[in-house]
Amino acid sequence: MVATFLQDDLVAELKEIFDGFCLKNPQGEWSEINVFPQALPIPAPVAPPEDTDPEIIEEGLADTDPVKVEDPYPYAIVRIQDGKIETIDGAQNVTVLIILGVYDESLENQGHKDVLNMIQKIYERFAKNAILAGKYELLHPIEWTLQEEESYPYFIGGIALNFGTLPIRREDPFI
Template sequence: MNARELQTALMDDLEALFEDRPFKTPHNTMEPPKAYQQNLPPKDARSEDDPFPYIIVRLDQGGVDTVTDPHKVRVILVIGIYDDGLLDFREPPPEAGEWDTRNFGTMSVLEIIERIQEHYQQRPSLCNGKFYFDGPFHWVLQDETVFPYNIGACDLTFTLAAPRKERSKFT
């Protein structure tokens, strides 16, 4: 197994994990986060597409320390949420039929991060054991507000089987 296969497996796994949890989009619809490989798609000036909500699966670094060690791959997941709510999320919910203007952006990013952490700590094996999450798990939220966009990230390390020296038929 290699890092590219891990990236594809993570994208599929994350989309399945969040298929039942939609978040607000810039078009006032609700959709689950879409997983992207390495970066967001390039912007097209003729399109009004906005990729929020999203999870970017970014391969950060990897390697094998010695010939007997497994291949370790560090993956950074960048989470993007759109929320144009103007009120604090602690405000009481609106009356039935009114638009919810409470801002849940940062809380939504944390919800995604916590759900990812829980998922891989409870089920560390991916693709029938081909990839294994064995920590560490770290997360961070954006420093500056870029209203109405909310960004966070988490970093995970997975273990893959490393290629080994083939034996000669004479040894």
């Protein structure tokens, strides 16, 4: 098992968990949850105006050129944190952090509730069936957290999941 396979399977699972679950994005539109492996995507540069001198385009964008900001909210990031293999022929345990971000501009400042709802959806999925993609078993404990500092109208939280994988079978004839 390669940890990236677990990550890919968990990304696909989160897309199913959040299917039809919509929250508002910073543009004020209802949006499905964007799910990303490991990190948020890096914003792409804005296309230069059509009347830009071709020599300038060939030299590349300057530090002061505008960048197309694609706000990813609401989102879930599936980040591989670490892993552990305790014996030569033992199973690998992989810790995955799922970082959740939502946008809520309501003056009630209660966006943390959307984050908690997302955490609950993830928990319910694995409480009902601890097996992911027929290859990984959820191990306990499950830990979750909300951000400590104020960042209105953006709210962040996360849940840490530990998965056990199938061990590799030794082929050494001398054991």
